[in-house]
Structure formats: structure tokens, C-alpha cells
Amino acid sequence: MAVDIQPACLGLYCGKTLLFKNGSTEIYGECGVCPRGQRTNAQKYCQPCTESPELYDWLYLGFMAMLPLVLHWFFIEWYSGKKSSSALFQHITALFECSMAAVITLLVSDPVGVLYIRSCRVLMLSDWYTMLYNPSPDYVTTVHCTHEAVYPLYTIVFIYYAFCLVLMMLLRPLLVKKIACGLGKSDRFKSIYAALYFFPILTVLQAVGGGLLYYAFPYIILVLSLVTLAVYMSASEIEVGNLFFPLLKVLFVLDRFNN
Numbered sequence: 001m002a003v004d005i006q007p008a009c010l011g012l013y014c015g016k017t018l019l020f021k022n023g024s025t026e027i028y029g030e031c032g033v034c035p036r037g038q039r040t041n042a043q044k045y046c047q048p049c050t051e052s053p054e055l056y057d058w059l060y061l062g063f064m065a066m067l068p069l070v071l072h073w074f075f076i077e078w079y080s081g082k083k084s085s086s087a088l089f090q091h092i093t094a095l096f097e098c099s100m101a102a103v104i105t106l107l108v109s110d111p112v113g114v115l116y117i118r119s120c121r122v123l124m125l126s127d128w129y130t131m132l133y134n135p136s137p138d139y140v141t142t143v144h145c146t147h148e149a150v151y152p153l154y155t156i157v158f159i160y161y162a163f164c165l166v167l168m169m170l171l172r173p174l175l176v177k178k179i180a181c182g183l184g185k186s187d188r189f190k191s192i193y194a195a196l197y198f199f200p201i202l203t204v205l206q207a208v209g210g211g212l213l214y215y216a217f218p219y220i221i222l223v224l225s226l227v228t229l230a231v232y233m234s235a236s237e238i239e240v241g242n243l244f245f246p247l248l249k250v251l252f253v254l255d256r257f258n259n
Helices: 055-080 087-108 155-179 190-235 241-258
Strands: 015-022 025-032 038-040 046-048
Touching: 015 038, 015 046, 055 087, 055 155, 055 190, 087 155, 155 190
Parallel strands: none
Antiparallel strands: 015 025, 038 046
């Protein structure tokens, strides 16, 4: 296979895009940003993302997908409490909204129309923050090579949150208006108002800390589980120490697994 010989690209994420291919001859363009759905390889050529997400990637996406659902349930319970029997129906509706948003997100992702996505492998933390690694050859001009090196793990979360918000605005107000008769007019929509606050917060969290969450979410889950169970055990007058040491063993095994 003949490939045109050009100087190697600067920076971690600048690459050459394939312009023309005829048989065994490949011609690449100048160094620059890779198109969406591609990332640079070791030779600084932009290559399409054709791999399947690993189990850890699916677990991360599941964690990010569960965040709005858990927050929905929390605020529904917080504002409904014992004052209304409609909380169960709102819980089911929130589950339906998030489930449908997840299915639609997978269907509109590449490849379109199937419950399957192709992705690029995450190699290091900097893959999530390519905008911080744009090279400056002469310390004056910056070569902009920002692209989604972890395609589609970064943007697919935003798409999912957008569908969650749209489905919530379409379904939840009608349901609440019909069944939440036990609540006052000022209370029945408070769980929806809360979502209008936490969705932007989740979006900023993914935009700024997506890479950190990718590596830290197993520990976040374990710590939150420990705290939640400790509070529950203390309220139930059950000794927390019986639960604390087994969870420490789980943390130790998880740390050994990651290393």
C-alpha cells in the first residue's frame, strides 16, 4: 500500500484526514482536526471509530443515564411524600421517560436505526479534554485539533439528557395535572421545576468533569451506597460496622482490578 509521505503532525490529537484512496494508494491532507467519529492513531492518521464499547464504557453510560432518573425519583418523593398517592405513577412515568430517551439516543447514534453504537477506545484522561492539547508550533499560532477522541461517550450523554428533558416536558405535566389532585397548585409541578434545575447542572458536570467521572464513577457509587446504607442502618438501629468492613473489601478488590 502506497501512502504519501509528509512530516508527522504536532500535538497529541492532530491528524491527517484521508482525501483520496485508489487501490493501494492513499492520499492524506494537511494536519488538522479529525472529523467526527474518527481519532488519530499512532501514525497521526485519522481513523474511523469502529470498535464496540467495552463493558466499562457501558457501565459508565449506565451511570450517567441513571443520574437523572434517581434525581427525578428523589424530587418526586420529596415534594409528594405522604400527601399524594400519585407519587407511584410519577415514578413510573420518570422511568418510562428515561428508558425511552435511552432507546431513542441509541437509535439516532451511529449506526442509525440499531441499538448498537461504535466507539473509539479511551486510552487516557486527556482523551476527554482534547481542547487543552492544541499545539502552538511557533508559540503564536495555535493549530486547533479539538475533536471527540472518546466518540461517542462524551456527546451521547448530552443527547440523552436532551431527550429526557423533551419527553419530560411532553408527558409529565399532563400526568401531574390529571392525577396529582391531592397537592396544591403550587406543589404539583415542583418536581418538574426541580428537573429544570438539575438537568443544566448535569450537563455542566458532564462537560467539565466527564473524564474524571469516567474513571471515578465506580468509587462514587460505592461511597454513596455506603453513606446511604449507613444512614438507613442508623435510622433502623442496625449496627453499621456489620456492613462497613465488607464494603471495604469490595473497594480493595476493585482497586486491585483497576490496577
